[in-house]
Amino acid sequence: MQTTGRKKLEIIIEATVLRRVEQFLDEAGVRGWTVLPSIEGHGSHGDWSSGDFTPGQERRLIVAVATSDVAQRALDRLASFFADYPGIVFLSDVEVLRPERF
Amino acid sequence: MQTTGRKKLEIIIEATVLRRVEQFLDEAGVRGWTVLPSIEGHGSHGDWSSGDFTPGQERRLIVAVATSDVAQRALDRLASFFADYPGIVFLSDVEVLRPERF
Amino acid sequence: MQTTGRKKLEIIIEATVLRRVEQFLDEAGVRGWTVLPSIEGHGSHGDWSSGDFTPGQERRLIVAVATSDVAQRALDRLASFFADYPGIVFLSDVEVLRPERF
């Protein structure tokens, strides 16, 4: 099967700002993404857990596959967002079938 | 620690066809996989959310690490499945310990 | 946006030993990680499902982005742990913003 190179964006953010980040992805031209739940985490601001009572603090992991250009544009927008809001993003290479969909 | 190159398959499909896709993986010689839940998604067919009442529409993310050959075989089988059923698949390079297990 | 190379560790282990593995990561110098739930899996020891009644057997997926050195150190520690406890780990290349955080 012929595969083509694309970029996978993975974004970890608080549930509270999910809608906003999805809007960035949309504006950057990302055509699809999937949001995964997470249970707990550790970082420079200490630990959090989905068992806590604070709805907004739970993290979501957004997985989005896109072309390199679109991923770069999303990254630019996220970088300035992360100046105010906590969150991390990482990028990696993936190969996909039917590249015209991404 | 010595690591060896392998391929990671990530497959996003509807819960409804999970068993079928697992069967493909098995037939292709994939020896292990892990299935993750997801919460919501956006794509060319609009949005979906695990909060909806439709059991089958929820997406699952299958993560499977395998040799390049086996991954290629799984990909071939999935490509023809995805002609009828919605789903996406992407492939990336990973390094593993104890390569004989994959 | 300028990005820098880092390593992404992905570790699949039983919920029971999560605390111990987190301790290894901490000792190896990993500064952050996120823990995801999973639903079911297949491997050389048969199938498991989160719907079973055995709390400890459920798998967790730990995602941790770190420098290559730190990741290598974590890998060393995990390799000896995996002699006694079941679990798999894989490593891949990612690019991050603000590399000083990882």
Next chain:
Amino acid sequence: MLDSLQLALTNLLAPAVLFFLLGFGAGWLRSDLTVPESAAKTLALVLMLSIGFKGGVEASKAGLSQDFASAATAGVALSFGIPVLGFFVLRAISALDRATAAATAAHYGSVSIVTFVAGTEFLRASGLQFGGYMVAVVALMETPAILSALLLAGSGAAGRQGLRGELIREVALNGSVVVLIGSFLIGAISGSAGMAKLEVFVGPVFQGVLVLFLLDMGLVAARRLKAARSLTPALIAFALVMPLVSCGLGLAISLALGLGAADAAVLAILAASASYIAVPAAMRIALPDADPGVYLTLSLAITFPFNLVVGIPLYTAAAQAMIG
């Protein structure tokens, strides 16, 4: 007539309906209120278990009757027939493709269990006594509509991809049917001894479960309506008028088969209701090309609220006028 209006108002002021409206309002205003997904699934399970069990206990008290046979015949006929009508109407009035039209029609032939529950609550409040076997009729009406739709659409995907097993499981062994029929049989077997144990659970606790579930349905319905992209005036009209037509068919067949007014009202409510759990799940396997954005929006976000708020008292009044 005045009495019917009075009862319609009573329906509107029932906590269950008000909690649905609360959820709908909150969803519409994009409140962050949510009912956790696993809670919603558990609540649905409890609802089905409770009505199945209660129906079984009542049926065991009454014994098998001719009325059950008549109602079952009528229900199965409606479930088979309504999708055929719905399909041709949808193809005539809209540009929906074959698969989406067939899948949508299947929803209207099958039934909504929460509409049934709300309807029976209303009938009880109105002093109308229907047969416990109507729960078995609900279960019987769930799946024939799916078979009709498959014939109409000429489904091939499930066959090509070796998903016949999954399809059979979704159609014949889907969770709601199994729980409904299973609990009905358990109720019938364990009778009043069983009821002595579960009385509070399937009675007053059930009432709480019902309002929570309706709160969630309101949230989901409003969110779906806001996100709808493929709604046209013709489709909206279909979602409002088709239930009235189905109610008419249900009453006609009830009259023909000699059912009493209360059973006829239940049958009319079932005919008018549209599935949003069992049928969509089967459609994702059988007709993966059909657009869930159409069938879920119509059934859950338009027809369900309409039936809950306006339809139930209307169909009941019609049943009483025609048969009572």
Next chain:
Amino acid sequence: MLDSLQLALTNLLAPAVLFFLLGFGAGWLRSDLTVPESAAKTLALVLMLSIGFKGGVEASKAGLSQDFASAATAGVALSFGIPVLGFFVLRAISALDRATAAATAAHYGSVSIVTFVAGTEFLRASGLQFGGYMVAVVALMETPAILSALLLAGSGAAGRQGLRGELIREVALNGSVVVLIGSFLIGAISGSAGMAKLEVFVGPVFQGVLVLFLLDMGLVAARRLKAARSLTPALIAFALVMPLVSCGLGLAISLALGLGAADAAVLAILAASASYIAVPAAMRIALPDADPGVYLTLSLAITFPFNLVVGIPLYTAAAQAMIG
């Protein structure tokens, strides 16, 4: 006095308090006991729905009264005012940054619904009769504190990043406020007919939900306390003394507005309680730089247990001494 001690002991031996202590002990000893996250959210929803509904039914029986207006005025004033006091105290006694101090102060101006529930259980056990409208006062007190905090902190992040919509939703339409007010209105509208249906659910079932939820709160509070990294003696003192000060303010304003002893006790309990659901959620959007490790630990892991075990009987005794 002896009577108060007696009652304080009764409070301590109530199942709800004991289950909190069980959870706290299990969490402290790092037992693997957990209440699933989605269950905890559902339990919280049931608690809010139940107290809203019961309050609405009671309020509909009693009709609107001058007392409601007085209590509402007092509550809103306290919710606005307490954060201002709290903010300046925190800045004076600790090294907290502006954002964290403002966010923490907001928690103390707003209210804890479980503290309210435990307080009302205690008042009922003590034979004190407060107004059903106090539930509406709870809802009214949830959000003014958030506005105070935003003024004190001079928030900018939400504005810069186009999150005004999210912020408004968190402040005005957050799930707990919507369910509380919505259920209150539904209770008021459906009155005793509605109560007939939901009586068991919002009564005896609610008691079980309450002990489960408190078990979970104990677990979470203990785990948070163990994980706390930024606690100083001054902050701990704040979390123990601030409730006493707020109680005093609540009683003073109650006296000024002529409230009865029972209503005054509820108001004092509300003033002394600190939010741990609605306010933190708003703070993650409005003041993302504020440290949740401070405000959640103080409110959930110190003030809540203090109020539950010691505060509630104390504030009630004070209200009776001053007003009764």
Next chain:
Amino acid sequence: MLDSLQLALTNLLAPAVLFFLLGFGAGWLRSDLTVPESAAKTLALVLMLSIGFKGGVEASKAGLSQDFASAATAGVALSFGIPVLGFFVLRAISALDRATAAATAAHYGSVSIVTFVAGTEFLRASGLQFGGYMVAVVALMETPAILSALLLAGSGAAGRQGLRGELIREVALNGSVVVLIGSFLIGAISGSAGMAKLEVFVGPVFQGVLVLFLLDMGLVAARRLKAARSLTPALIAFALVMPLVSCGLGLAISLALGLGAADAAVLAILAASASYIAVPAAMRIALPDADPGVYLTLSLAITFPFNLVVGIPLYTAAAQAMIG
């Protein structure tokens, strides 16, 4: 004898047993019916909380007694002893490795709380009155079996990998033991005042929770049985005969210690039951090499259904024959 058969039939027709069979059938036919994972965990929590609390209240009424001391001694002895017997039998009749044999034996020494609940329901239906302290005996029997297994297997992994803390937590502080003992103490402390609040929750609501949980156990047991790869006739025979042997040991020790027929029946049921929550969790840490495909299948998919459907009436009849 006739009477016993009659009672056995009554057991079979209890809703709880029927719902287990419904779940088992649905799982066997691969229906897509599921009980959400977090719901199942919450239901288990409610079951343990309820039986603990009820036992505590009853024990507080009766006061401490010699019978409690005898039953506790017998229970702890059985929990320590049964695994030793089970281990040597398993090594003799099967090719199981040391770790898997020890882990499996541990399950049979420990207890199943749902089997206990079903057993006590049956005893009540049979008019047999056992002591409230038997709940404390359940809690005491959970863990000694684990210690026996560790001695038999000569575990090293947990020690080598610094998991002693986790192991101690799993053994001494595992969720079910903590909730069971904690609720027992809360019941004993809050007595009838506490019972007045929780009566409906731990009584009629509990019945509904029980049937839901058994429905899920049926589903999981059937799925596990279908997926079982390492079952041999010898292992199946072990899972069916070992409970009978343990029942015999339980009755013998009861006779020796002078327990009444009802308490002896409970002890026999506990001895015959096999753990499927607490012990597997401990075994994943202590003996990670042991194969869960063996011990979970035997305990959950064979022994549990056998005890629920056939064992409970049988052990009760035996207790009455020997002691009654």
